[in-house]
Amino acid sequence: MPKISEKGQSMPQSPIRKLVPFAEAAYKKGKIVYHLNIGQPDIKTPxxxxxxxxxxxxxxxxxxxxxxxxxxxxxxxxxxxxxxxxxxxxxxxxxxxxxxxxxxxxxxxxxxxxxxxxxxxxxxxxxxxxxxxxxxxxxxxxxxxxxxxxxxxxxxxxxxxxxxxxxxxxxxxxxxxxxxxxxxxxxxxxxxxxxxxxxxxxxxxxxxxxxxxxxxxxxxxxxxxxxxxxxxxxxxxxxxxxxxxxxxxxxxxxxxxxxxxxxxxxxxxxxxxxxxxxxxLDTPQSYFDDVIEEYVERRNVLIEELEKIDGVKVAKPQGAFYCIAELPINNADKFAQWLLEEFDVDGETVMVAPAAGFYSTNNVGQNQVRLAYVLNKASLVKAVAILGKALKVYRD
Known part of the structure; x- marks a missing residue:
């Protein structure tokens, strides 16, 4: 059988997208998934x-x-x-x-x-x-x-x-x-x-x-x-x-x-x-003013809700729409997959991006996740509440 190149074998999977099959399986089970994993804004295009x-x-x-x-x-x-x-x-x-x-x-x-x-x-x-x-x-x-x-x-x-x-x-x-x-x-x-x-x-x-x-x-x-x-x-x-x-x-x-x-x-x-x-390029400045105000509110809501969870630490972002959170777990990859495969609250769960994939140094960021605050504030509150309940029952 012809062989794949070493370069191809070395290409890393996206930490953002590699869990998509598990999310799709969750959809097929009728679950609602709150996507904190990807920077796809819900803000309308101009x-x-x-x-x-x-x-x-x-x-x-x-x-x-x-x-x-x-x-x-x-x-x-x-x-x-x-x-x-x-x-x-x-x-x-x-x-x-x-x-x-x-x-x-x-x-x-x-x-x-x-x-x-x-x-x-x-x-x-x-x-x-x-x-x-x-x-x-x-x-x-x-x-x-x-x-x-x-x-x-x-x-x-x-x-x-x-x-x-x-x-x-x-x-x-x-x-x-x-x-x-x-x-x-x-x-x-x-x-x-x-x-x-x-x-x-x-x-x-x-x-x-x-x-x-x-x-x-x-x-x-x-x-x-x-x-x-x-x-x-x-x-x-x-x-x-x-x-x-x-x-x-x-x-x-x-x-x-x-x-x-x-x-x-x-x-x-x-x-x-x-x-x-x-x-x-002709989008008025008012569009950005409104968007920035919305993201500041979302950031503040996300940080506030995360800081309510025992054992969770979060770095406060000053721009973009992401933050890194440290969770009281050993392996965020396994935890993220478990959230999609095995956990839900009344048919709802959360998708996060394991942060180890954002490092090139081995064994760094294993207990971290990247969270994107691209959902509306009510959804962010619900998503973090689900995350908090998951951490209470999860065992590495």
Missing amino acids: EIAMDAVRVHSLDILSYTRSEGSEEYRKKIAKYYAKNSIDVNHDDIIVTTGGSEALLFAFGSIMDSDDEIIIPEPFYANYNGFSIASDVKVVPVISKFEDNFALPEIAEFEKLITPKTKAILICNPGNPTGYLYSKEEIKKLAEIAVKHDLFIIADEVYREFVYDDKEFYSIMQEESLKEHAIMIDSVSKRYSMCGARIGYLVSRNKEVIATALKFAQARLSPPTLAQIASEAA
Whole structure:
């Protein structure tokens, strides 16, 4: 029998999606499942984006340019200008989701066996992207007790080798909700310039910043003009996860020219999704004001309810819509599966994402889960109540 590649065998399962078969089995039994496992907002997509697709006048659904339509990229550049980010439309490549932007970035700046330093826990698919690109992830652990703040710069410098090509951060963070301060970004900039490294920043949650905190982009840091690569997406900002439209942004012309070759190899990003995403750029600020207010309330409800449960600790997020909780258990993977297979309260149960999959260091985060507060407040209260009852009866 032909063999699967070692790379294919090494690809990790998604900690977010690997439990889907168990959730589907729960549905078939008639159970209601509260999904705290995945960042799929229940916020409505802006009508202006949906209308753009409904009333388009295309006769042929044709290719666009590999880097995305020029008109769309010019509007993206204007959006960034409003957010104090000075880029030209030629500094932007439209991609099929932020995931493709990350793959293009990895392929453009790293060769086989090169290394990338990532504070962990981190977005689980970074592990998959690194394996697909034959790149080694070198983790630097941010600590639960520090609310997942940036580790000391000395910890980064210990890990830099001749193979190190980049540092990757997610800001605000998935899965932690941590928001890097301006001072922390400047510290990263110093180390990048000193060691001639790229900084890749996944900034797809930039709109979701709470408690009057300030968001500071790596693209605002002048010292990083040749070093910064920003990853962005419409998925969370406009509740358009299914559009699969993202951006790779850099003022480094060589990075953009190289990434464009990868973009040409896959032809072009989806046309209708670009039409919807371009229209979404005209979404009024009031939409975001309402959404942010809603997420702050949901965060506060989730934290408050979790802190009522004996033995549960939770790190308070300052952005995005996730948090990491430590549970009084030994193995969150087994617990998450048990919730779906064996436990319910009056026919209702909860789906969580085991946090070990958000680390690359073995045996870390085994008792942690990532929770997404993308459900309405009443559902969050009910879901956490179910979780609390489950923890009273669960035995590892």
